[in-house]
Amino acid sequence: MAEVLFIVEVPTPxxxxxxxxxxxxGLDMHALYHRGDADRGWGAAVPAHPHEVVDGxxxxxxxxxxxxxxxxxxxVVCCFGYARLANVLAVLTARLRGAQVVLRSDSNWLDERRRPAVRRWGKRLLLRAILGRRARVWTVGAQNDRYWAEYGFGNRHLIPFGLPRPPVASPEQAAALRTRxxxxxxxxxLFVGRLAPAKGLDTLLSAxxxxxxxxxRLVIVGQGPQRSLVDRAAAADPRIRVLGALPQDELGPVFAAADLFVLPSRYEPWGLVVAEAQANGVRVAVxxxxxxxxxxxxxxNGWVFPTDDADRLAEVFVEARDLSSLRRLRVPATPAFxxxxxxxxxxxxxxxRVTSRRARPVPEYENERC
Structure with missing residues (x-):
């Protein structure tokens, strides 16, 4: 099939x-996806690399x-996530035949540290048994690195999460959306995300x-089980705008029109939507x-507030308004990565190996760094 196998949940933009x-x-690589659909509101996300979807x-x-x-x-087997039984068996099989195992996930220590110590001890033993001592972990940030360090994996290398093609828009597009x-x-x-309890929407609405x-104005973009909660809030407060779910390629003007992006989650392993906001120079409160x-x-470039603290978040809104009314200054936009x-x-x-028959210059955007 290929020298490098990627095991991934679903294609994403x-x-x-x-x-x-x-x-x-030019790498001899192949990706196996558990699902080929893009059912999270991203729109079309068709890979250009060799791949197949594992049906059934x-x-x-x-x-x-x-x-x-x-x-x-x-x-090499690169496994993006380890929770599925099929991933575990593939990793164990690769180890038995001597292939290198690489793991990448967005698990973080913020959530894990709250779990009982005996559960963490058992998980440490299980992860070491599945992945082995030679496993290479590509960490995505400080809390993810802490997660793998706490579970005893020393062979780590930081490759940050970033956006190769963030949804950005011009000031003219932002002004048009504000008018519309x-x-x-x-x-x-602005809030963009799944309308679900884990996202802390009740905290946002209370604040x-x-x-x-x-x-x-509060602009809410997304769909999910708490849509009725959001609609009721919008019916009671004419300052709230509910836009529903939007595909990835339509989010640029929404981000660019905002002065403050808020992610009040109770559980959020990483939060790529924060990078989307920052790519448009928008301050964030998380x-x-x-x-x-x-x-x-x-x-x-923003604020960090205690989870579920609507009073503190309301104070952040005042601070952001004062910044905005005084200067209307954007923060430096985070470039693509x-x-x-x-x-x-x-x-x-x-x-x-890298084969010269496929290798060609990398598009310019891929060489930018955040």
């Missing part, structure tokens, strides 16, 4: 360009992944209700349960 880069760079139930997935791990030319949705000239607060500024807060949020080059260097060091 932020992961496809990374794996596309590896293929374009758990048994058929296990058989397909074990067969792929038994290929004689396989040198009657957002006015006051502070525009906004306490923010007594008639010129402010709860301290958001995995990326230690890596991406500073006093210069493609993790492909860093992954390619790692894979070559592990013995994967």
């Amino acid at each position: 932020y992961r496809n360009p990374v794996l596309d880069h590896l293929h374009v760079a 139930g758990t048994v058929s997935r296990c058989v397909a992944l074990v067969r792929a791990a038994l290929r004689p030319d396989l040198k 949705h009657a957002l006015g000239d006051g502070l525009v607060i 906004f209700a306490a923010f007594a500024d008639p010129a402010a 709860s301290d349960a958001v995995g990326c807060h230690a890596d991406r949020v500073t006093t210069d 493609n993790a492909g080059p860093a992954m390619a260097a790692e894979l070559v060091a592990m013995g994967a």
Whole structure:
């Protein structure tokens, strides 16, 4: 099949360009996806790298992944996530035949540290038994690195999560969206994500209700089980705009029109949507349960507030409004970042070959760094 096998849950707009880069760079790679659909509101996310979708139930997935791990030319198995039984069996099979195992996940220590010590002890033993001592872990940030360090994995290398193609828009597009949705000239607060209890929408709505500024607007983008909660809040407060779910390629003007992006999650392993906002120069306010807060949020570009603390979040809105009304200054936009080059260097060091017949210049955006 290939020298490098990637096992991935589903194609996404932020992961496809990374794996596309590896293929374009000439690595002999192949990706196996558990699902081929893009049912999270991203729109079309079709990979340009060699891939296939593993159809069927758990048994058929296990058989397909074990067969792929038994290929004689396989040198490296890169597993994005470890919870599925099929992934576990593929990793164990690869280890038995001497292939290198690489793991990448967004698990973080913020959530894990709250679990009982006996459970963490058992998980440590289980992870070491499955992955082995030689496993290479590509960590995504400080809390993810802490997670793997606490579980005894020393062979770690930081390759940050980033966006190869963030949804960005011009000031003219942002102004047009403000006009279309009657957002006015006051502070525009934005939430983008799944409308679910884990996202802390009740905290956001309570904080906004306490923010007594008639010129402010709260824009909510997304769909999910708490849509009725959001609709009721919008019916009671004319300052709230509910746009529903939008595909990835339509999010740029929404981000660019905002003055403050809020992610009040109770559980958020990483939070790529924060990088989407920052790519448009938007300040962010995130709860301290958001995995990326230690890596991406500073006093210069935003706020970190205690999880479930609506009073503190309402204070953040006042502080953001004062900044906005005084200067209307954007923070420096975070540039695009493609993790492909860093992954390619790692894979070559592990013995994967680069074939000149496919290699060609990498698109310019892939060489930008955050």
